[in-house]
Amino acid sequence: MNLYTHRDANIRKTWALMALFFALVIVLGWSFSYFYNNPAIFYAAILFAIFMNIFSYWFSDKIVLKLHQARPVKREEFFDLWNAAENLAITAGMPMPSFYIVTDPAPNAFATGRDTKHSVICVTTGLLKILDKNELEGVIAHELSHIGNRDMLLSTVAVVMVGFVALLSDLFLRSQVFGGGRGRDDNKGGPLLIIGLALAILTPIAASLIRLAISRKREFLADATGALLTRYPEGLASALQKISSVPAPMRSANNATAHLFIANPFGTKSLSGLHKLFMTHPPVEERVAALVGK
Numbered sequence: 245m246n247l248y249t250h251r252d253a254n255i256r257k258t259w260a261l262m263a264l265f266f267a268l269v270i271v272l273g274w275s276f277s278y279f280y281n282n283p284a285i286f287y288a289a290i291l292f293a294i295f296m297n298i299f300s301y302w303f304s305d306k307i308v309l310k311l312h313q314a315r316p317v318k319r320e321e322f323f324d325l326w327n328a329a330e331n332l333a334i335t336a337g338m339p340m341p342s343f344y345i346v347t348d349p350a351p352n353a354f355a356t357g358r359d360t361k362h363s364v365i366c367v368t369t370g371l372l373k374i375l376d377k378n379e380l381e382g383v384i385a386h387e388l389s390h391i392g393n394r395d396m397l398l399s400t401v402a403v404v405m406v407g408f409v410a411l412l413s414d415l416f417l418r419s420q421v422f423g424g425g426r427g428r429d430d431n432k433g434g435p436l437l438i439i440g441l442a443l444a445i446l447t448p449i450a451a452s453l454i455r456l457a458i459s460r461k462r463e464f465l466a467d468a469t470g471a472l473l474t475r476y477p478e479g480l481a482s483a484l485q486k487i488s489s490v491p492a493p494m495r496s497a498n499n500a501t502a503h504l505f506i507a508n509p510f511g512t513k514s515l516s517g518l519h520k521l522f523m524t525h526p527p528v529e530e531r532v533a534a535l536v537g538k
Contacts (some may be wrong), residue, residue: 269293305356305364305396308504309381312496314344314366325372328381329365329388336473338390341365350494351375351487354504355387356396363391368494374486382480385470386506393469395462460526465505467531484535488528 273289319326326343341355341363350373357363366385375383383469390396407431487507497509503524 265292268288301358305358305362308354308501309344309355309366310413311498311501312346312366312494314333314346317343317345322371326366328377329373329384331374332385332388332473336385336392337446338388338392339363340393341388341420343367345372346494346496347492348496349373350475350492350509350511351490351507352494353383353387354501356504357391358396359394362457365391370490371487376488377485378474378479379483379486380495381474382470382476382483383506384474386480387467387470389466389473390462393462393465393518395466414534417516424476460524463525463532467535471535481535483529484531504521 269289270286271288276289277283277286295369321344322343329343330340335388337361341357342365344366345363346366346368347371348368351368353367353371353372354366355363355365365384371383372380466504467480470480484507492510493511494505494509502509505525507528508525
């Protein structure tokens with residue numbers, strides 16, 4: 245399987261994920277409207293879900309960059325970074341992405357954008373400070389792989405839909421705690437109320453687990469594709485080890501965007517057991533082992 249088949253698979257996964265979350269929105273929206281005896285709530289939920297999905301597709305990159313106070317960089321300002329990215333983009337047969345930088349001593353990087361023609365790679369000043377040329381190329385190749393594999397579109401859809409489902413669930417649960425209800429026979433609504441409450445509690449958890457599973461899987465994929473691009477997996481492996489050796493979190497670390505980064509922006513503590521289920525990134529030791537076969 246090559247970069248193009250991975251990209252096509254991610255596009256199919258994106259549509260499947262959208263269909264799944266829209267189904268969840270329909271179920272939650274219907275439950276909400278049923279217990280309030282107001283069909284308008286159901287239609288409003290569907291329309292808002294469509295709006296949020298379209299909005300995130302067009303403006304997600306700008307929102308993420310603004311959230312982390314990233315600024316654009318020019319070739320003459322970071323020549324080595326720009327030159328490495330340009331060479332790798334040519335090798336991958338991709339357009340040159342825009343480059344942004346975040347002033348932060350914690351080493352990290354992420355890619356965003358809706359497609360290869362509107363892609364952005366963002367790195368921190370801390371990353372540029374600790375990596376050598378081969379390591380920096382490994383990180384850039386990793387981020388270019390995310391762009392080429394169309395991971396950004398998949399992850400953006402996942403974030404938006406998970407957030408919206410969680411919002412609907414929270415509203416539903418709050419309405420039951422603080423009162424509210426139907427104008428119909430409440431005895432008939434009892435079983436449906438239990439089902440609705442169960443869905444409201446379990447759906448955001450399941451949706452978050454789906455998002456996290458997607459995030460962890462695509463990190464391994466981007467590592468592998470990036471290593472093929474540079475033909476030097478040791479560079480990315482060494483970069484990951486250096487990044488993980490800095491325990492300090494990013495100043496702008498955010499739960500909503502944590503999965504976008506090459507490493508956990510909240511720090512690099514090793515977790516095991518149940519904690520691994522809720523990690524946005526695979527353990528660095530596993531990623532390094534997959535790259536260099538150790």
